Amino acid sequence: MAIATVAALLAALGGALWLAARRFVGPTVQRLHGGGNSGLMHGKTVLITGANSGLGRATAAELLRLGARVIMGCRDRDRAEEAAGQLRRELRQAGGPEPGSDAGEAGELVVKELDLASLRSVRAFCQEMLQEEPRLDVLINNAGIFQCPYMKTEDGFEMQFGVNHLGHFLLTNLLLGLLKSSAPSRIVVVSSKLYKYGDINFEDLNSEQSYNKSFCYSRSKLANILFTRELARRLEGTNVTVNVLHPGIVRTNLGRHIHIPLLVKPLFNLVSWAFFKSPVEGAQTSVYLASSPEVEGVSGKYFGDCKEVELLPKAMDESVARKLWDISEVMVGILK
Ligand SMILES: NC(=O)C1=CN([C@@H]2O[C@H](COP(=O)(O)OP(=O)(O)OC[C@H]3O[C@@H](n4cnc5c(N)ncnc54)[C@H](OP(=O)(O)O)[C@@H]3O)[C@@H](O)[C@H]2O)C=CC1
Numbered sequence: 214m215a216i217a218t219v220a221a222l223l224a225a226l227g228g229a230l231w232l233a234a235r236r237f238v239g240p241t242v243q244r245l246h247g248g249g250n251s252g253l254m255h256g257k258t259v260l261i262t263g264a265n266s267g268l269g270r271a272t273a274a275e276l277l278r279l280g281a282r283v284i285m286g287c288r289d290r291d292r293a294e295e296a297a298g299q300l301r302r303e304l305r306q307a308g309g310p311e312p313g314s315d316a317g318e319a320g321e322l323v324v325k326e327l328d329l330a331s332l333r334s335v336r337a338f339c340q341e342m343l344q345e346e347p348r349l350d351v352l353i354n355n356a357g358i359f360q361c362p363y364m365k366t367e368d369g370f371e372m373q374f375g376v377n378h379l380g381h382f383l384l385t386n387l388l389l390g391l392l393k394s395s396a397p398s399r400i401v402v403v404s405s406k407l408y409k410y411g412d413i414n415f416e417d418l419n420s421e422q423s424y425n426k427s428f429c430y431s432r433s434k435l436a437n438i439l440f441t442r443e444l445a446r447r448l449e450g451t452n453v454t455v456n457v458l459h460p461g462i463v464r465t466n467l468g469r470h471i472h473i474p475l476l477v478k479p480l481f482n483l484v485s486w487a488f489f490k491s492p493v494e495g496a497q498t499s500v501y502l503a504s505s506p507e508v509e510g511v512s513g514k515y516f517g518d519c520k521e522v523e524l525l526p527k528a529m530d531e532s533v534a535r536k537l538w539d540i541s542e543v544m545v546g547i548l549k
């Protein structure tokens with residue numbers, strides 16, 4: 214009995230030490246805004262969708278420190294203003310200059326309303342962008358929704374496909390002229406490794422025949438990759454590049470629709486603290502693709518941990534990518 218107790222205690226202690234070691238000694242991605250990089254994005258305008266939370270917020274913070282003018286495209290103005298205020302405070306506390314001031318290298322934060330679940334909102338947002346912004350150097354399609362119950366967007370699309378793919382499809386197309394006139398410019402698309410479990414079932418893109426929330430998330434993330442590859446093909450020779458990434462598993466609000474019993478939640482929080490990346494760690498590949506000279510001219514590639522990663526054949530199928538593009542044009546109403 215005594216031996217069993219000692220063994221259990223040793224196992225628990227070993228487990229705790231292993232978790233702590235993994236957290237503190239584990240591989241860390243080098244941050245790009247240290248040392249000599251501080252003015253790398255000076256004079257550049259970056260639009261980040263879903264910049265009030267998680268990866269988008271962390272990406273905004275990193276690019277702001279690199280000197281960019283960051284436009285936060287967010288669906289809720291209050292949440293976005295609150296996040297912007299926090300980011301400005303954090304920058305001040307870190308000893309950085311006031312964003313927007315002429316005192317130093319830090320950039321500027323601008324909040325604009327953008328609901329990707331509404332084509333009307335995307336169109337209004339782009340109209341405002343074209344009226345107010347003389348240039349756009351980087352577009353980061355980051356916003357996303359994960360495994361929500363069956364819901365439809367304002368225009369009747371299944372929510373995950375509508376927000377993660379179609380809203381960003383329209384947004385990107387309406388901003389392409391501005392990106393081209395600002396070239397060399399970049400588009401960064403945040404997808405997920407979970408694309409592997411998706412398929413583009415053209416006969417039921419709105420999941421009206423059946424809805425599986427995991428499959429629909431994976432399908433929307435596969436659509437992100439096919440969109441990137443088809444867009445890269447269409448943008449050849451324009452000096453506008455587009456790349457897609459998997460951020461890793463990151464501790465954010467993305468899991469908001471996953472129901473976990475109250476009693477088990479602390480255990481999940483512990484597991485996520487030990488094993489998931491922090492938002493700053495998760496944001497590094499987005500920051501890398503948005504700013505690094507190493508990927509100048511690189512287009513149509515898939516990245517993880519700031520390195521190119523190979524795709525499954527289904528994500529490289531050109532005929533599916535073309536068909537998805539054509540159908541998306543019809544769905545969002547931009548067929549020429
Ligand atoms: N966290 C992870 O482990 C992984 C994340 N990803 C991807 O990373 C991206 C960022 O997610 P993450 O930071 O984790 O999650 P968060 O939930 O923290 O952030 C998602 C952001 O998207 C916004 N958003 C959701 N719906 C809309 C909409 N209709 N219009 C405009 N904005 C919207 C949210 O706004 P609001 O706050 O108002 O809800 C929020 O700002 C997503 O594309 C996700 O698929 C990929 C792989 C793993």
Ligand SMILES: CC1=C(/C=C/C(C)=C/C=C/C(C)=C/C=O)C(C)(C)CCC1
Nearest residue numbers: 405407464467468469471473481482485
């Ligand atoms: C952190 C955390 C949760 C889990 C979130 C998860 C597991 C998100 C996974 C997202 C992935 C894998 C996205 C890929 O594209 C819970 C359980 C909701 C609540 C407790 C805190």
